[in-house]
Amino acid sequence: MRAGVVVLLCLLCSCGRKEVDPQLLIEERAASQIAGMRATVLRNCERDVQEAAVLRADSLLLDRARRMRRIAGRPPKPGRPGAPPVLELSEPLPLRPLFPFEIRFDTLLRDSLLRDSLLQDSLLLDSLYQDSLRLDSSLQLQ
Incomplete structure (x- = not known):
């Protein structure tokens, strides 16, 4: 019985009124709205960059395909008479980093x-x- 009274008393004391600072609430909501807007702007920016990169890559690939189609089937360009033969590597050079x-x-x-x-x-x-x-x-x- 005493335990029930203690629990009831604790519940009544804990149900007190909380003081809420309106300035703090405004700042929290503003911060969350700014974070949402920032995320939206970043997402839109990334999407625009991706779209521009895809368009650029597609145009580069189309340009290369057009150039290859223009020269496809042509015989190789003849060398100059009396020119020394073109030197070729016996094996490819190993790759190494620039820096x-x-x-x-x-x-x-x-x-x-x-x-x-x-x-x-x-x-x-x-x-x-x-x-x-x-x-x-x-x-x-x-």
Whole structure:
């Protein structure tokens, strides 16, 4: 019986009125609406980019097909008389990456190289620094 009274008392105390901040509610609803609008804009943007890419790819493929149809069935272009024979590779060259592994995956190094390459006078400063080092070393030798 006492347990029932305690439970009833707890229920009555917990049913108290909650204070709601209207400014907080407005901010939450505005944030959710902004998030929805942002998601819609991003979705539309991605769709537009995809459609433009498909159109571009299709036009490139159609252009290539038209060019191939124009030259299909033609005999190969004859070489010049007396020209040396065209050299051909005995086996294909192995593929290798354009940039070394360190530059491709080390973001700090890549960013610093990019930052350095964007400076107009980076090469000039480097050559001036090296010239000053040579001058310092020649002064020390005397």
